[in-house]
Amino acid sequence: MIIDWFTVGAQTLNFLILVWLMKHFLYKPVLNAIDAREKRIATELSDADTKKIEAQKEIDTFKHKNEEFDRQRSELLRKATEEASEERQRLLEKAGNDAEDLGSKHRERLRNETHDLHREIRGRVQHGVFAIARKALTEFATTTLEERLGEVFTRRLRGMESPEKERLAQALGSASDPSVVRAVVRSAFDLPTEQRTVIQNALNETVSADIRIRFETRPDLISGIELTANGQKVAWSISDYLSSLEKDIDELLKKNNIKES
Amino acid sequence: MRLSPDEIIFWQHGFIKLNATIVFTWAVMLFLAAGSKLITHRLSGDHNRSRWQNLLEIVVTGIEQQIEEVGLHEPKKYLGFLGTLFLFVATVSLCTVIPGFQPPTGSLSTTAALALCVFVAVPFFGIEEQGLGAYLKSYIKPTFIMLPFNIISEMSRTLALAVRLFGNMMSGAMIIGILLTITPFIFPIIMTLLGLLTGMVQAYIFTILAAVYIAAATRIRKPMPESEVKH
Numbered sequence: 001m002i003i004d005w006f007t008v009g010a011q012t013l014n015f016l017i018l019v020w021l022m023k024h025f026l027y028k029p030v031l032n033a034i035d036a037r038e039k040r041i042a043t044e045l046s047d048a049d050t051k052k053i054e055a056q057k058e059i060d061t062f063k064h065k066n067e068e069f070d071r072q073r074s075e076l077l078r079k080a081t082e083e084a085s086e087e088r089q090r091l092l093e094k095a096g097n098d099a100e101d102l103g104s105k106h107r108e109r110l111r112n113e114t115h116d117l118h119r120e121i122r123g124r125v126q127h128g129v130f131a132i133a134r135k136a137l138t139e140f141a142t143t144t145l146e147e148r149l150g151e152v153f154t155r156r157l158r159g160m161e162s163p164e165k166e167r168l169a170q171a172l173g174s175a176s177d178p179s180v181v182r183a184v185v186r187s188a189f190d191l192p193t194e195q196r197t198v199i200q201n202a203l204n205e206t207v208s209a210d211i212r213i214r215f216e217t218r219p220d221l222i223s224g225i226e227l228t229a230n231g232q233k234v235a236w237s238i239s240d241y242l243s244s245l246e247k248d249i250d251e252l253l254k255k256n257n258i259k260e261s
Numbered sequence: 262m263r264l265s266p267d268e269i270i271f272w273q274h275g276f277i278k279l280n281a282t283i284v285f286t287w288a289v290m291l292f293l294a295a296g297s298k299l300i301t302h303r304l305s306g307d308h309n310r311s312r313w314q315n316l317l318e319i320v321v322t323g324i325e326q327q328i329e330e331v332g333l334h335e336p337k338k339y340l341g342f343l344g345t346l347f348l349f350v351a352t353v354s355l356c357t358v359i360p361g362f363q364p365p366t367g368s369l370s371t372t373a374a375l376a377l378c379v380f381v382a383v384p385f386f387g388i389e390e391q392g393l394g395a396y397l398k399s400y401i402k403p404t405f406i407m408l409p410f411n412i413i414s415e416m417s418r419t420l421a422l423a424v425r426l427f428g429n430m431m432s433g434a435m436i437i438g439i440l441l442t443i444t445p446f447i448f449p450i451i452m453t454l455l456g457l458l459t460g461m462v463q464a465y466i467f468t469i470l471a472a473v474y475i476a477a478a479t480r481i482r483k484p485m486p487e488s489e490v491k492h
Contacts, residue, residue, distance in 0.1 A: 004267045004370045007282050011365070011374035014286045018349060021294040023341040026348075029301035030321045031337065033314070040307065 118250065149187075150195035153225040153236050154202040160234070169207040171232035181214045183229040190217050191225075203227070264431060266363035267370055282368040289352050289365065320348075324468075331469060332476040339475060342382055346375065347468035350426065354460020357434065358453060364460075367430040369423065376423035379471045380415070387478030396478065422470060429463045 160168070172182050185191070185199060196215055203211050211229075226235030269281035300313040310318075324344045328336040353364045365371045387396040400411045433456035440448045 002265060002369045003373055004278075004280070004368075006276055006278060007267050007280060007368065007370035008374045008377070010283050011286060011368075011371045012377060014283070014290060015345070015349065015374060015378055018290045018293065019341050019345045021290065022297065022345045022348065025294055025297035025301055026317065027321060027337075027340050027344060029304050030314075030317050031340075033301075033304040034318060034322065037307065 350464035390479035
């Protein structure tokens with residue numbers, strides 16, 4: 001008999017035992033290990049995905065921040081450029097104004113200097129003319145310039161036209177008390193008593209009244225005498241002649257300036 | 262000449278006997294169980310694994326994949342039975358290179374026992390999967406006339422399983438035995454190599470056929486899965 005039924009039964013039992021043994025010792029542990037590993041790998045992949053997403057988020061955040069930073073930088077740059085441009089404009093204007101001020105100051109100073117020069121010239125010319133006149137009068141007429149000036153002033157008082165005379169009389173006659181000083185005679189030099197008497201008489205004759213005069217010395221009245229009474233003024237000085245001389249000199253200087261420019 | 266290791270009896274007491282088939286089966290069982298225990302008692306769940314663990318994982322996942330490819334969608338459920346079938350037959354075939362080893366599958370008693378196990382397992386898994394009524398109904402499909410043919414088919418394929426494995430293993434051992442007497446040096450080695458190949462092929466065929474029978478029993482009334490319908 002090729003089949004031994006006891007052996008068949010024994011082998012069936014053996015096989016079933018082997019199935020149990022293999023399940024217990026091989027399949028279950030191996031499959032469990034594989035499952036555990038797969039689970040761990042899945043967890044790791046999931047973690048990696050989470051980290052990747054977080055990393056992507058951080059990248060996005062940084063990108064956004066970078067863009068914001070770039071935007072702010074360009075904005076700041078633009079503002080700075082505008083401010084610099086405005087500042088430049090302001091400084092240019094200020095420089096222009098300063099230059100203008102400086103120019104006007106310079107012109108003013110030049111003008112002042114010219115004016116001072118003119119005054120100086122005028123003063124010197126006046127003094128020069130006065131000295132020449134005095135010397136000439138002293139030498140040729142045997143009299144002092146002061147005397148001559150007093151005479152001229154007196155003559156002028158006496159030779160006043162009627163309306164002018166009336167205006168002066170009106171100005172002098174407004175005060176009732178004779179002791180009150182009603183007229184002031186200013187001269188560049190101290191008038192001698194004779195001169196003062198002559199002027200006093202001439203004035204009295206002119207206005208037909210006894211006028212009390214106060215004499216004052218004013219060196220800036222270049223070789224001249226002036227009478228002031230209540231707003232009315234009768235004067236003679238070399239200034240009148242010098243004014244025309246000054247005009248001539250001004251014109252001469254202007255011509256020179258035009259030529260220089 | 263011995264046709265089967267059943268004939269080598271070490272101990273007998275009446276009906277009970279201890280022949281080479283049973284003894285070598287125990288040896289193989291011991292080898293498989295002890296080897297598995299030795300390797301799996303310190304399995305690693307992380308990336309650092311021993312070579313033996315890798316080997317076992319390849320074997321187990323390979324068998325699992327094959328079972329799935331046959332059409333069983335829950336391979337872990339059938340892994341214990343089909344995997345053990347394959348491992349037992351394959352190990353026995355590999356062990357034929359050991360001098361003096363008598364392959365238990367060279368005994369018709371062993372192959373008949375394995376075929377009987379398949380014969381029982383097919384309706385067992387079929388009933389478990391689709392219920393007793395549905396399984397029994399499968400015998401009268403497509404018509405009632407097919408019942409005897411289905412039963413004959415069931416019987417004959419079990420017989421075929423047993424005889425196919427027995428014939429191959431027995432013939433392999435027998436050819437080597439005959440060749441040893443004629444040309445003792447080169448040819449037996451070549452034939453042993455051929456026998457190894459044949460043994461592995463038989464292990465594969467036996468397991469795959471068992472898987473196909475179980476698949477046929479469990480999927481007979483099931484609708485086709487959507488992925489397969491598309492194909």
